[in-house]
Each structure stands twice: as structure tokens, then as C-alpha cells.
Amino acid sequence: MITTVIMMLKLKAIEILPSSSAFAATTQHWKHRIRIRIRISQSFFSSLSIPSSFSLHPSFKHFPSVAMASLSSTSNDSSSSPSSSLHSAGDVQKIKFCQWCGGTTKHDIPDGEERLRAICTTCGKIAYQNPKMVVGCLIEHDNKVLLCKRKIEPSYGLWTLPAGYLEIGESAMEGAIRETREEANADVEVISPFAQLDIPLIGQTYIIFLAKLKKPHFSPGPESSECKLFSLDEIPFSSLSFSSMVVTLNLYVEDMKAGRNPKFHYGTINKRPGTTPSDIDAFTLEDHMQS
Numbered sequence: 001m002i003t004t005v006i007m008m009l010k011l012k013a014i015e016i017l018p019s020s021s022a023f024a025a026t027t028q029h030w031k032h033r034i035r036i037r038i039r040i041s042q043s044f045f046s047s048l049s050i051p052s053s054f055s056l057h058p059s060f061k062h063f064p065s066v067a068m069a070s071l072s073s074t075s076n077d078s079s080s081s082p083s084s085s086l087h088s089a090g091d092v093q094k095i096k097f098c099q100w101c102g103g104t105t106k107h108d109i110p111d112g113e114e115r116l117r118a119i120c121t122t123c124g125k126i127a128y129q130n131p132k133m134v135v136g137c138l139i140e141h142d143n144k145v146l147l148c149k150r151k152i153e154p155s156y157g158l159w160t161l162p163a164g165y166l167e168i169g170e171s172a173m174e175g176a177i178r179e180t181r182e183e184a185n186a187d188v189e190v191i192s193p194f195a196q197l198d199i200p201l202i203g204q205t206y207i208i209f210l211a212k213l214k215k216p217h218f219s220p221g222p223e224s225s226e227c228k229l230f231s232l233d234e235i236p237f238s239s240l241s242f243s244s245m246v247v248t249l250n251l252y253v254e255d256m257k258a259g260r261n262p263k264f265h266y267g268t269i270n271k272r273p274g275t276t277p278s279d280i281d282a283f284t285l286e287d288h289m290q291s
Helices: 002-016 021-047 063-073 172-184 243-257
Strands: 105-108 117-120 132-141 144-150 163-165 188-199 204-213 224-231 265-271 283-290
Touching (some): 132 172, 132 243, 144 172, 163 172, 172 188, 172 204, 172 224, 188 243, 204 243
Parallel strands (some): 188 265
Antiparallel strands (some): 105 117, 132 163, 144 224, 265 283
């Protein structure tokens, strides 16, 4: 990191000098070297696991990205823009640099595999892409269900079941209980699994549990602006946050109105390519099974 700072200062010093072809060539040389160092720094820092209690000085917290943005603004080389390690599900072509050593990647099908992968040309490691698991609770209370209005994007201001990404080190049920506590300040007891919904286009799998309140108390958490119990006929289907919520609540209403205990459902939600998370009707439900 110190080396990168020194090189940035060298670049600034070069840019102050009078303009000439020799100086311009020198500037481009240093820009090229600094871009490589900064990209390696970005990959290195993104691979670190930093405790939440650790804090950087504000001037260094976003150093790699800020430095790269500064460099891009002084160059006409379109290839100098940073390549983020964050990418849409399954878009392996966007992985340009190794998250372990910062080396450049090539895109090829490894021996014995069938999918295109990003393979580091320096250390040889392969960047595998795996789906995210979302867990949550469908809470029953007095013949009503508990929904939360989202206070964050995506789908700000729309209704959802309390749910979120599963964390390393917890079971799906533990994650669902935690998300419910965080989003609705509610302590629940899980009754049974209710639905598993795969969404291949965005690389997500939802696991929703039926649950009941241990105590009739709930209130909005930091990511919610409101929490409310809805009867089956009051569920705001036109104002739900995601297709997964539409499917889950429709299946629950169908089970309840058929006069039976809720079943366990499995299905695949095929989202229409190019749609946003808030396009809640742009999908088909396939491979639906129930038990």
C-alpha cells in the first residue's frame, strides 16, 4: 500500500512538469505501472477479512478505488477503468483479476468441467461462482401474516417477509430467525419449512420457514419502516417487493383457503431477462412440487 502511495505521488510530480513528448511518454509509462499496482491492491484488500471493530483512517478507507478513479481521470486509455469483482450472477467474463494474488485471468473451461471459468494466469486458482441463499420466515399470528415494509433498496417502500442472506456459520433456520429479529424485532419459533424457491437467473435460492411469534410484540428494525399483520384478503400483492414474495404468499393463501395445513413447496422462478427486482410479475413458476 505504501509503495502504491509513493507511485501516485510520482505520477502527480510528472503531471506538474512542462509538457513535451518525452515527458508524455514518461507519464504514460508510470500510469501503466501504477494501474497494475492499484489493481493488485484492490484485489488484495477485497480478499481480506477485516473485523467489524477495526476501522481505517477516513483518508485510507477507500484508497484503492479513489486512487484508480483519479488515475482514470488523467488518462485517455479506456482500458484503465477499474474492473470490479462484483458482478451479476453467472457473468464470469467480468472477473478480470484474481481475488487472491491480483493476477490477470483468462476465461476457459478447465479440464473435466463444462462451464466457462475465470482462471488466474499467475497462481492458477479458479474463481467459482455459487448461488446465494436467502432465508426468512412466514409468521402466522391470529390468522394473519407479518410483513415488513422495506426501508432500503432494492424495492424501497414495498412489502416483504422478513428475510435476508444466510451468514457463514449458521443454519438456514438460525439465519431465518436472526433476519426476523433484525427486520421486525420479533422473536419467533419455527414450525416447519414451507418453501424452497430457486431463481437461477440471479443466482439465489430462497428457503422460507413457517413460524409463530413467541410473544405478540414486533416493531420495525433498521431496514424496515413499518411492520404489520395482514389477513389473507388484505395481503398487498400489488405492492410486494420481489417475485419470491409473490410466489410464497400465493402458495400460502392457496393452502389456507383450500382448508388444509400449509404444505412444503418447491419451485423454480424463471425471471424474464432484463427485468429489475421490482418487476414482480415478470416470471414463470416451473417445476412446482408440493408435499
